[in-house]
Amino acid sequence: MDTQAAILWGPHTDWSVEDITLDPPKQGEVLLKLAASGLCHSDEHLVTGDMVMPPEIADELGIQQFPIIGGHEGAGEVLEVGPGVTGLAPGDHVCLGFIPSCGRCPSCARGRQNLCDLGAFLLAGRQVTDFTARHHTKGGEDLGLMCCIGTFSPYTVVGEASCIKIDDDIPLDKAALVGCGVTTGWGSATYAADVQPGETVVIVGCGGVGINAVQGAVMAGARHVVVVDPVAFKREQAEQFGATHTASNLEEAALLVMDLTWGALADKAIITTGVAEGDMIAPVMAMVSKGGRCVVTAVAPMANMEVQLNLFELTLQQKQLVGSIFGSANPRRDVPRLLRLYMEGKLKLDELVTRTYALADVNQGYQDMRDGKNIRGMLVY
Numbered sequence: 001m002d003t004q005a006a007i008l009w010g011p012h013t014d015w016s017v018e019d020i021t022l023d024p025p026k027q028g029e030v031l032l033k034l035a036a037s038g039l040c041h042s043d044e045h046l047v048t049g050d051m052v053m054p055p056e057i058a059d060e061l062g063i064q065q066f067p068i069i070g071g072h073e074g075a076g077e078v079l080e081v082g083p084g085v086t087g088l089a090p091g092d093h094v095c096l097g098f099i100p101s102c103g104r105c106p107s108c109a110r111g112r113q114n115l116c117d118l119g120a121f122l123l124a125g126r127q128v129t130d131f132t133a134r135h136h137t138k139g140g141e142d143l144g145l146m147c148c149i150g151t152f153s154p155y156t157v158v159g160e161a162s163c164i165k166i167d168d169d170i171p172l173d174k175a176a177l178v179g180c181g182v183t184t185g186w187g188s189a190t191y192a193a194d195v196q197p198g199e200t201v202v203i204v205g206c207g208g209v210g211i212n213a214v215q216g217a218v219m220a221g222a223r224h225v226v227v228v229d230p231v232a233f234k235r236e237q238a239e240q241f242g243a244t245h246t247a248s249n250l251e252e253a254a255l256l257v258m259d260l261t262w263g264a265l266a267d268k269a270i271i272t273t274g275v276a277e278g279d280m281i282a283p284v285m286a287m288v289s290k291g292g293r294c295v296v297t298a299v300a301p302m303a304n305m306e307v308q309l310n311l312f313e314l315t316l317q318q319k320q321l322v323g324s325i326f327g328s329a330n331p332r333r334d335v336p337r338l339l340r341l342y343m344e345g346k347l348k349l350d351e352l353v354t355r356t357y358a359l360a361d362v363n364q365g366y367q368d369m370r371d372g373k374n375i376r377g378m379l380v381y
Helices: 041-048 055-061 117-121 172-179 181-192 210-219 232-240 250-260 278-286 311-316 331-343 359-370
Strands: 002-008 016-022 029-039 074-081 093-096 135-137 155-159 163-166 200-204 224-228 245-247 266-271 288-296 320-323 353-357 376-380
Touching: 002 359, 016 155, 016 359, 029 093, 029 172, 029 359, 041 359, 074 172, 093 172, 163 331, 172 181, 172 331, 172 376, 181 210, 181 266, 181 331, 200 210, 200 250, 200 278, 210 224, 210 232, 210 266, 224 232, 224 250, 232 245, 245 250, 250 278, 266 278, 278 288, 278 311, 353 359, 359 376
Parallel strands: 200 224, 200 266, 224 245, 266 288, 288 320, 353 376
Antiparallel strands: 002 016, 016 135, 029 074, 029 155, 029 376, 074 093, 093 163
16 A cells, blocks of 8 residues: 655654555554554654664664654554454554564563563564565665654554554544653653652653653652753643652752752652763762662663763662663553553543644654653644
């Protein structure tokens, strides 16, 4: 079939909306009609080159990184299923998980679906089923897919492992958000940080992931939720989602936390900035109490090996520094769970979407993100 998609032809270029050709689903795959796609910062990492392999490594692995269809937050309806698909049928509604989960690898078997072995294919840009392409330019060139799903297109073909079936009464445009940003932020607080009732939590960065870390911390019963962000609009929005205090920078936050806790400092800190930088680890860890934990959810440039950290303090004060992907959540359990909380009025999703865009306006959506105008922008098809 013919459709359109936003394609990135290389780092430091704009998204190009073009006509493409889409093959039917093959073994273990489904054809989806998407309702919407979130504009997540992770796709911006492709534009900046932060999430791009060095060409020599990509060549050695046989990976063609560009051109690639962006987007990894989506939800829609199943139109067609390929051979071997047993858990889905035409008409089913699904949310796409940006990390596929096979249910059989060691990580899935241990209840860590976010670490599924199929995650090795996230940046490979091909179908997880057979490592070939279903998406092609009009000239016949194969197109890669962001996180194996490519939601910057109203139609896509994906592996069944990326699909999470949801109830038909859930609005698909809201369900799209839970495929990445909502679950990642909420899980960073509830799972990775393990926020407990009465604790003080610092959240550094308040975009689409950070705002949901706020929701997770509040839901977990935190006493103080301190949000750090230089953008006044985002600090104001954080308060609407339950933040008790805000600060514009780390220095201001450190004084605030010292005052709020009578010098005991924060029990937990979560870094959810657009880009993780090595020099922010030490000051955030300095805000964490003895025996406390700092969670790094933000993505750093692939080649970044520099981290500032006081190792003496790490050991002598028994602090923890941990990483988290997909909020350390189990998508097949937590995506439906979070959507049910939304339907019951306990989780805010409508308020997350600051602006909506047509596919043709994808570049404006990302410029608005860079300018700090959005908590989450969304493409609506």
